[in-house]
Every structure is written in structure tokens, then in C-alpha cells.
Amino acid sequence: KQEVTQIPAALSVPEGENLVLNCSFTDSAIYNLQWFRQDPGKGLTSLLLIQSSQREQTSGRLNASLDKSSGRSTLYIAASQPGDSATYLCAVIPAGNMLTFGGGTRLMVKP
Amino acid sequence: EAEVAQSPRYKITEKSQAVAFWCDPISGHATLYWYRQILGQGPELLVQFQDESVVDDSQLPKDRFSAERLKGVDSTLKIQPAELGDSAMYLCASSPLGQGGETQYFGPGTRLLVL
Numbered sequence A: 001k002q003e004v005t006q007i008p009a010a011l012s013v014p015e016g017e018n019l020v021l022n023c024s025f026t027d028s029a030i031y032n033l034q035w036f037r038q039d040p041g042k043g044l045t046s047l048l049l050i051q052s053s054q055r056e057q058t059s060g061r062l063n064a065s066l067d068k069s070s071g072r073s074t075l076y077i078a079a080s081q082p083g084d085s086a087t088y089l090c091a092v093i094p095a096g097n098m099l100t101f102g103g104g105t106r107l108m109v110k111p
Numbered sequence B: 001e002a003e004v005a006q007s008p009r010y011k012i013t014e015k016s017q018a019v020a021f022w023c024d025p026i027s028g029h030a031t032l033y034w035y036r037q038i039l040g041q042g043p044e045l046l047v048q049f050q051d052e053s054v055v056d057d058s059q060l061p062k063d064r065f066s067a068e069r070l071k072g073v074d075s076t077l078k079i080q081p082a083e084l085g086d087s088a089m090y091l092c093a094s095s096p097l098g099q100g101g102e103t104q105y106f107g108p109g110t111r112l113l114v115l
Helices: none
Strands: A004-007 A010-014 A019-025 A032-038 A044-051 A056-059 A062-067 A072-077 A086-093 A105-110 B005-007 B010-013 B019-024 B031-037 B044-050 B053-056 B065-068 B075-079 B088-095 B110-114
Touching: A004 A086, A010 A019, A019 A032, A019 A086, A019 A105, A032 A062, A032 A072, A044 A056, A044 A062, A044 A072, A072 A086, B005 B088, B010 B019, B019 B088, B019 B110, B031 B075, B044 B065, B044 B075, B075 B088
Parallel strands: A010 A105, B010 B110
Antiparallel strands: A004 A019, A019 A072, A032 A044, A032 A086, A056 A062, A062 A072, A086 A105, B005 B019, B019 B075, B031 B044, B031 B088, B044 B053, B065 B075, B088 B110
């Protein structure tokens, strides 16, 4: 059974810092990996989708990398802002398209 | 921009009562998913529909939960009777074809509190 772990569970940083969120998964036979953002009490917003044939994806200040062989993905946030405060979830996608989520990293960016 | 709609946004009920949640996926999306998210955890898939057919409901507690998507468009998730442990966020998502690797689009969720 696929297990997805996110470290750290919570992170507090001052505004302007660059930071890295980590996601690891136990079964490397994945199709894609997706990063989501979730604001308190809200639904999920897709940030980046990395296909298994890709090594990374970039969107603005966000960069996500994928290393299938080691079962790891990282989400890099450059020049963090208070508006980035949210929970960040990674999900792995097998061929069957059923997402398996990690527990999330709760990020707080302090002004 | 098209969005997944869910209602109600919040629901408070007493244990042993029945509750129902509604989801309207993005128009034209064939695949619909219901997830349950316990506070502080990631979402877990309850049921996946492809059009009106159930593709996977292996994680759905069938003694008390039921889900339907009769016309292959909107969907209803029901809990009867509700238990304290059912308190969670219930998320609905949809994707165009249900093929491997598709982005899933999530609704705002229904937050359930069982007293």
C-alpha cells in the first residue's frame, strides 16, 4: 500500500525566506505527483502537477522536483510572503488516478 | 472559470441522524470523487465515479455511507446514522476523463460536525 509522508508537519518562517517542503512516498510506481495548497477550512487548489517523465515543474515562485527512484519530491518556495501561509499537500497518482495524499505541511510566514 | 460546487458548506448534526451532501462537478467532467479529510490529515478517497458507475468504493464504510450519481452529473453522499467519528471535511473533486495523471479539481468542501 502506498504511503506518503510530508516533513515537516509544520513550519514557521519570517517573510522573505526561501523554503523547502518535503514529500516522500514508498511505491515508486507512480504516474504523476501533484502539489496542492489548502487554506483553513477551504478546498484544495492545485499548484503543480509533475508527470513521471519530468524532473521538475515551475510556476512563479514555486518549483517542484520529482525523483521517482528515491521516492521523493520537494516543493521550493522562493521569497516567501505572508499570503503563502497555508497547508501544502502532496499527492501521488498511480495509473488508476486515485490520489494518495500526505498529511500536509502547515506553513506560517510571519511579516 | 468553471468550479466544483458543494452544498451545504457547513453541517452540524447529532449522532444517529442522517446527513446528505451534494456535489456538482465541472460541466463535462466524467469522473467524480468524494474524499474525507479529518482535521490535521490529508484527504482519503471514499468513492470514485466514472459517469454514473462506481469505479472504486473500497474505502467507503458501506454500513452507513452511500453515494450515488444517477445521471452521471451531480452526486449525493449520505451518512445514516452519523457517528461522532464522522466529523470531518468532505471534499468533492472532478476530472475530465479519469485517465491516469489527470489534474483533479476540488470543490470548497462540506465541514461536518457530529455532536
